[in-house]
Amino acid sequence: MIGPSSSHTAGAVKLGRVARALVRGSVAKVDFYLHGSFAATYRGHGTDRALLAGLMGMSTWSVDIKDALVIATDRGISYNFIPTDLGDVHPNTVRIVVTDQDGKEQNITGSSIGGGNIQIIDINKDSVEFTGDYPTLIVKHTDVPGVIAKVTKELYESGVNIAFMKVFRSSRGRGATMVFETDQTVSDPALESLAAIKGIFSGEFLNGHGG
Secondary structure: OOOOOHHHHHHHHHHHHHHHHOOOOOEEEEEEEEEHHHHHHOOOOOHHHHHHHHHOOOOOOOHHHHHHHHHHHHOOOEEEEEEEOOOOOOOEEEEEEEEEOOOOEEEEEEEEEEOOEEEEEEEOOEEEEEOOOOOEEEEEEEOOOOHHHHHHHHHHHOOOOEEEEEEEEOOOOOEEEEEEEEOOOOOHHHHHHHHOOOOEEEEEEEOOOOO
């Protein structure tokens, strides 16, 4: 690990890498809303550089982390670090709002929970919970009987083993979100089959953030 702190450096890099995985095009702008300890010490502990480094695809071992601010500027990425209060969350929490070259915005909220480990708690204002250590499939769907069974059947037929699974819903019979952490990559044909299932709104696949 490069940097003084596993929570403020390694975990921050991993949070940036997960945010980058949401963006299909080039990153034009990113706003980091820093909470708690992140907000108080981000300059001194290098959290600002670590978050940007992860967003640019660097690993926790990259010697370029220390120069991430300059590298981002050279790449034409506009960035802001904004201390804020995100409510009742872990003190090392950040909301990352990324805008791509086409103006499309994606955002995640995640926490660095110690030892370089992270937890993602929100994607595009939908509650989720996953670590990013595994390939992760996020499916938005209608909360009706049979949808979960159809998704798990498709994963089985595609040779994808489910390591962990959680379902989050706003209210009974309305919108819900499934999160699958898997042992294998979910292929594009499998994602297309999932998208064709009645009741599925969208499916997003993120590879594990690695080191």
